[in-house]
Amino acid sequence: MKRGCSLASATLFLFLLALLLPAAVLAVWSFTLRWPWPGLLPRAFSTDQWSAFFSLSGGAFEIVGRSALLAGGVTVLSLLISLPAAKALALLSFPGKRIVEMLVLAPVLVPPISYAPGMHALFLRIGIADSFTGVLLSHLVPCLPYGIRILTNVFRALGETLEIQARVLGASPFRAFFHITLPLIAPGIASAGGLLFIVSLSQYLLTFFLGGGKIVTLSLALFPLVKSGERPAAAVWSIVFILVSLSFCLVLEKGVKRYSSSTETFFLS
Amino acid sequence: MAHLEIRNISKSFSSRSRPGAEAVLRDISLSLADGRVLSLLGPSGIGKTTLLKIVCGLLPPDEGDVLLDGESILSVPMERRGAVLMFQEACLFPHMTVMENIAFGPRMRGAPRAEQRRVAEEMLALVEMEDSPYAMPRELSGGQRQRVALARALAVRPRLLLLDEPFSSLDTRLRLSMRAFTLSLQKKTGVTTLLVTHDWEEALQDSDLIGLMLDGRLAQWGTPEDLFANPASPEVANFFGARNYFDVEVAGGQLLSPFGVCSSSAPPGRYLGMLRPDQITIAADPEGKWIIVRAEYGGERIMYRAASEGHELHVAAPSDPRHAPGERVALRAAPDRMRLFLR
Numbered sequence: 099m100k101r102g103c104s105l106a107s108a109t110l111f112l113f114l115l116a117l118l119l120p121a122a123v124l125a126v127w128s129f130t131l132r133w134p135w136p137g138l139l140p141r142a143f144s145t146d147q148w149s150a151f152f153s154l155s156g157g158a159f160e161i162v163g164r165s166a167l168l169a170g171g172v173t174v175l176s177l178l179i180s181l182p183a184a185k186a187l188a189l190l191s192f193p194g195k196r197i198v199e200m201l202v203l204a205p206v207l208v209p210p211i212s213y214a215p216g217m218h219a220l221f222l223r224i225g226i227a228d229s230f231t232g233v234l235l236s237h238l239v240p241c242l243p244y245g246i247r248i249l250t251n252v253f254r255a256l257g258e259t260l261e262i263q264a265r266v267l268g269a270s271p272f273r274a275f276f277h278i279t280l281p282l283i284a285p286g287i288a289s290a291g292g293l294l295f296i297v298s299l300s301q302y303l304l305t306f307f308l309g310g311g312k313i314v315t316l317s318l319a320l321f322p323l324v325k326s327g328e329r330p331a332a333a334v335w336s337i338v339f340i341l342v343s344l345s346f347c348l349v350l351e352k353g354v355k356r357y358s359s360s361t362e363t364f365f366l367s
Numbered sequence: 368m369a370h371l372e373i374r375n376i377s378k379s380f381s382s383r384s385r386p387g388a389e390a391v392l393r394d395i396s397l398s399l400a401d402g403r404v405l406s407l408l409g410p411s412g413i414g415k416t417t418l419l420k421i422v423c424g425l426l427p428p429d430e431g432d433v434l435l436d437g438e439s440i441l442s443v444p445m446e447r448r449g450a451v452l453m454f455q456e457a458c459l460f461p462h463m464t465v466m467e468n469i470a471f472g473p474r475m476r477g478a479p480r481a482e483q484r485r486v487a488e489e490m491l492a493l494v495e496m497e498d499s500p501y502a503m504p505r506e507l508s509g510g511q512r513q514r515v516a517l518a519r520a521l522a523v524r525p526r527l528l529l530l531d532e533p534f535s536s537l538d539t540r541l542r543l544s545m546r547a548f549t550l551s552l553q554k555k556t557g558v559t560t561l562l563v564t565h566d567w568e569e570a571l572q573d574s575d576l577i578g579l580m581l582d583g584r585l586a587q588w589g590t591p592e593d594l595f596a597n598p599a600s601p602e603v604a605n606f607f608g609a610r611n612y613f614d615v616e617v618a619g620g621q622l623l624s625p626f627g628v629c630s631s632s633a634p635p636g637r638y639l640g641m642l643r644p645d646q647i648t649i650a651a652d653p654e655g656k657w658i659i660v661r662a663e664y665g666g667e668r669i670m671y672r673a674a675s676e677g678h679e680l681h682v683a684a685p686s687d688p689r690h691a692p693g694e695r696v697a698l699r700a701a702p703d704r705m706r707l708f709l710r
Contacts, residue, residue: 263458266423268446268475268523277471281462 121340127333147330151338158319158338165299165315166342168230172237172298173291179238180245180290187246188253199250206243213239214307221308228310236308237298244297245290252286281357288354292347299343316342369435369449369526369559371399371422376431378417391417393583395431399576402557404550406570408606409580415563418580419529422561423452435526446475449526455535457512459504465491465515466500472523490518493552510541517549521556528553530562546573567607571595579603601708604641610681611647615640615707622702625678629702638707644670644683647700651690655697659690673698 127133131144151158186192187199217236221227226235256279264274302317311318316339323332378392391414399405407415420426422433424445432439440448451472459468470487478486491497494514504512513534520528534545550573553560564570570577571591578588586606587599598604601612615624615638622631624640649671657673657680669689671682673696680698690696 259454259456259458260460262425262452263454264460264471264475265446266425266448266450266452267472267519269471270444270446270475273475274446277475278460 124333130330147334151334169295169298173294176241176245176294180249183246184249185253187250189258202246203243205239210303228312233309233313236304241294241297248290252283284354288350295346296343370401372434373397374432376428378428395585403575404560405576406574407563407578408570423450424448451520451525452529455532457516464501469519469522486522490522494518528558528560611642624702626700626702637710640705644681647682649682649684650697652697655695657696657698659692659694
C-alpha cells in the first residue's frame with residue numbers, strides 16, 4: 099500500500115517535471131537578451147520581447163483574437179456536428195456502421211499535406227479560399243474525428259435508458275435530450291471541446307494553405323520565429339499559445355461545472 | 368387509467384448473426400380491464416419485454432394493434448401515450464434531487480411550478496419518502512430508489528403502468544417487500560398494470576390475470592386459478608411446477624389410471640394424465656410397489672422422487688413423517704382430480 103503510494107507520487111512528480119521544466123525554460127528564454135553556449139543561464143536579460151509583443155502596433159492582439167475566434171468557432175461547429183453523429187454511432191444499429199466508424203477516423207490517418215492543395219483548389223472555385231470561413235471549414239477535417247470519437251464513447255457509456263425513461267414520462271425527444279442527456283454528458287463535451295480547440299489552434303499547414311497566408315493565427319506567427327531561430331521571440335509566442343489554450347480549457351471546465359450544478363435545482367430556492 | 372386491449376400483435380427481428388426475420392411475438396391478443404393487474408409470465412428471452420416495449424411505444428409491431436379505452440395508440444408518440452414503463456433498475460435521473468425526479472413528468476407536461484411541487488409532495492408521501500425530498504439518487508439505498516422511481520411513474524397519473532421484471536435487481540427480502548408495497552399502491556391508485564415476470568409463484572399471488580408466453584405465443588391467459596388448475600397444455604402445466612405424467616384411458620365412462628379407476632365424463636380415448644406433486648400422498652408400506660429414490664428437504668415439505676418399473680413420480684409431502692431413500696412406500700391419489708390432456 100505504502101509502496102504503491104510512493105510509486106504513484108514519484109510518477110506524478112516526474113510527470114509534473116516533464117510538463118513544467120520545458121515551460122520554465124520557455125519562460126527564461128522569453129526574457130533572454132544573450133544566452134551564449136555553454137552557459138547554464140543567460141548572460142543578459144531583457145524585457146524587449148514582451149514589450150514588442152504588447153506594443154499595439156505589432157498586431158499581436160489581433161492575432162490572438164483571431165486565433166481564439168477561429169479555434170472557438172471550429173470547436174462549436176465540430177461539437178454541433180459530432181453530437182448527433184456520435185449519438186447515432188453509439189446507440190443505433192444500421193447497415194454499414196462499422197465502415198462509417200472507420201471512415202470517421204480516416205482524416206486522422208491521412209496527412210493534411212495530401213488533401214490541403216485539393217481543398218484549396220475547391221475553395222478557390224467556390225470563392226472561400228484565403229478567407230476566415232475557408233480556414234474554419236478546413237479545420238473541421240482534422241477536428242471531427244476526435245469530436246465524434248470521444249462523444250461516441252460518452253454516449254455509449256451513458257446508454258439510452260435514461261432518455262427512454264424521460265420519454266415515457268412525457269418528454270419529447272428534444273426535451274429528453276436537453277434535460278437529461280445533455281447535463282449528463284456535459285463533462286464529456288467539455289473535454290472533447292478542449293481537445294478540439296487545441297487541435298484547431300495547432301493547425302499550421304491547413305491555416306497556411308487555405309488562408310493563403312493571409313489569415314495569420316498563433317501557429318502562423320510562431321512558425322517563422324522558430325524556423326529562423328529567434329528563440330526569445332518564439333518563447334514569448336509559445337507562452338501566449340499555452341495561455342490561450344489553457345484559459346479556454348479552464349473557462350470550459352468552470353462553465354460546465356456551473357451548468358451541471360445549476361440546471362435542475364429550481365426546487366431548492 | 369384505462370382498459371387495455373392488445374390485438375393480434377406480431378413482431379420479428381432480423382439480425383446479422385441470425386439472418387432472416389426471427390419471430391419473437393406471434394399473434395398475441397389480450398385484454399385487461401381498468402384497474403387490474405396482468406402478469407406476463409414466461410421463461411427469459413421469449414419476448415415479454417418486447418411486448419411491453421410495443422405497448423409503451425418503444426418498438427412498432429409488425430402487425431396488430433394496441434388499444435387504450437378502445438382507441439388505437441400505435442400512432443401516438445410514446446411521450447403522449449400515458450403508458451409509463453419502469454425498468455428493472457430504478458433509472459433515476461442522477462443529476463436531479465428526489466423531488467425533481469418525481470416532478471419531471473408534470474414538468475414535461477407543462478404543469479405550473481406550484482402544481483409540480485404539490486404533486487411531487489403528494490407522491491413522496493404516498494411512497495413514504497417525505498424525509499429526503501432533496502436527496503440525490505446516489506445517496507439512496509436500492510429500495511428507496513425503487514420507491515422514488517415508483518413515485519415518479521405515478522406522478523404522471525399514467526393510464527397504464529408497465530413494469531419490466533420490477534425489483535429483480537434487489538435482494539430477495541427487499542424485493543418481496545417492494546412487491547407488496549407496489550401492489551398496495553396499485554390498489555390505492557387503481558392504475559391498470561402490466562407486469563413482466565418469470566416467477567410463476569409471484570405471478571399467481573400478484574395478478575388478477577396471467578398471460579403465459581411460451582415460444583413467442585400466448586400459450587394461455589386467464590385468472591391465476593384458471594392457469595394453475597386448468598392448464599391448456601402440458602407445457603403450461605409444466606411451467607406451473609407440474610411434473611407427473613402418465614398414460615390413462617377412458618372407456619365406457621370409466622377412467623383407468625395407475626391410481627385406480629373412477630367414473631369420468633370425458634369422451635373415450637387415450638389421454639395424458641397429470642397430477643401435481645402435492646396431489647399425491649405417500650405412506651410407508653413394506654409391500655408397496657414404489658421405492659423412494661431421492662428426498663429433498665425443503666422445510667415444511669419434502670420433495671420425494673419415487674420409482675417403480677421404470678416410472679418416476681414427484682411427490683411433495685409434509686416433512687413429518689419422513690421417509691428415507693430406499694424405503695418402500697405406497698402412493699395414493701384421487702384419480703378424479705387428475706388433469707387430462709388429449710393425446
